[in-house]
Amino acid sequence: MNELGQKLRQARIDKGYTIDDLQQITKIQKRYLTAIEEGNFDQLPGKFYVNAFIRQYAQTVGLDGQALLNEYQGKDDTNSNDENVTENDSKASTENQGGVEKNAQNSRMLNEQKSSRFDRIRGYLPQIIIIAVVLVLIIGIYTIALNHRNGSNQSATTTSTSSSVKVTDERKSTSKSSSKKASSKASSKSSSSAKSSSTSTSSSKKSSSSSDDLKVSKVKGTRTTSAQTYQITNYPSSGNTLNVSATSDSTWITVTANGSTTWQGSVTAGTPQTIDLPSGITSFMVTSGNATVTELSVNDTSVKLPSTTSSNVVQNYTFQIQSSTNN
Structure with a gap:
């Protein structure tokens, strides 16, 4: 080509x-x-x-890339067919020269080879059956053990929850007994103050927890046939990672941070790749050579990639870091 x-x-x-x-x-x-x-x-x-x-x-x-591929692949197929025709004509001429006796001899040799191969395969059949049975048994034992372990974990979790409930009930009982001994007016004021303090503490904890979580969101209006821009908030100042995996087949990945290539290589299904992101960066870009099977996550936060078609599998994903935290 x-x-x-x-x-x-x-x-x-x-x-x-x-x-x-x-x-x-x-x-x-x-x-x-x-x-x-x-x-x-x-x-x-x-x-x-x-x-x-x-x-x-x-x-x-x-x-038009697809039209070019179709055109030149068609030419390659035509040339290949011409070569096959020439080769077959040459073989036919050689066999005719050999005569009927040579053809008969070759036929007998092929039949003997086929028979020999069949006999060898039939000889290995018992071993193949035994290996298959052993594999089925191993898989069955592993499945039973895994189910048993999951059941034990669930039982331990239930026991722990029950103990926590009992301790809470005992604390409530002690608190009620103590409040009866004090005056009703002081008890009412103390209870109201405690509830207000508890509500304020719980609210501040929830707000702090939700605000510190790393978030990845699409930037509207930046989607093209081969690119998408994302915005990252609550991004830690150091210790960040990019996780790349493939659902099937394989994909060619290039990671560029602040204009410099950080990592490049092939990621296959079942073999995810963890890439350390440099500290102090303001943006990074991921280029996927097979976007239809690519999955990404930043610090264990999954990135929702846009759907694409097989005719445009090379995609560029740009991540803009809005702010960094000291976590």
Whole structure:
């Protein structure tokens, strides 16, 4: 698909972009952009990223990325079919020269090989059945043990709650007994003061707790087909982390803080990545190469990502830090 790379390069030049400009806009590394223009697609992380990066490149320079892929992939399929036809004709000519006797000999050898393979598979069948039964037993035992442990935890929680209720009841009983001995007027004033103090303390605790929680919210009017801006409040001044995971398949992630790349790599399903965010930053950006399977959270606060389609999987998420706390 070298012609594809040349067509993209010419469109970039017509737009007046350099490779560095294109890297800044698409967040794709310069060495990958150069490999696309030169047709060296084996230097990219994989076939999925070849298609994703080409679509992103084409959209940036004003071309239809999916149409380009369909056009040049169709040419590759045609060339492949021509090569297969030539190879089959050559094989047919060689077999005809060998004669009927050689064909018969080859047929007998193939039949013997198939029979041998079937016999070997049939010989391993008892071991396969035993292994499957053992795996089922192990899974069953593990499930029973897990259910038993969950039941024990629930029982312990119930017991702890019951004890707490008893202690509270005893304290209430003691308080009532003490208030009967004092004068009714003093008791009324003391009770009113205690309730007011308790209500004020409880209200201040709830207000402090809710105001200190880190919050991530979308900034209205910033959504585009390939980008979304968020605002973070109650952001601690240090010790912050970004957690990246993939629900399925894999995704290519780039994290940029205050204009500098902090982390870049591939995240696969079942292997989440925790990234330390530098102290003192005012913003950071996450670029996902496969947004349809990407999940993000800041300090264990989940980020609700906008839905996207498979035709535009490369997404940029910008996080603006509104304020920092000393927590």
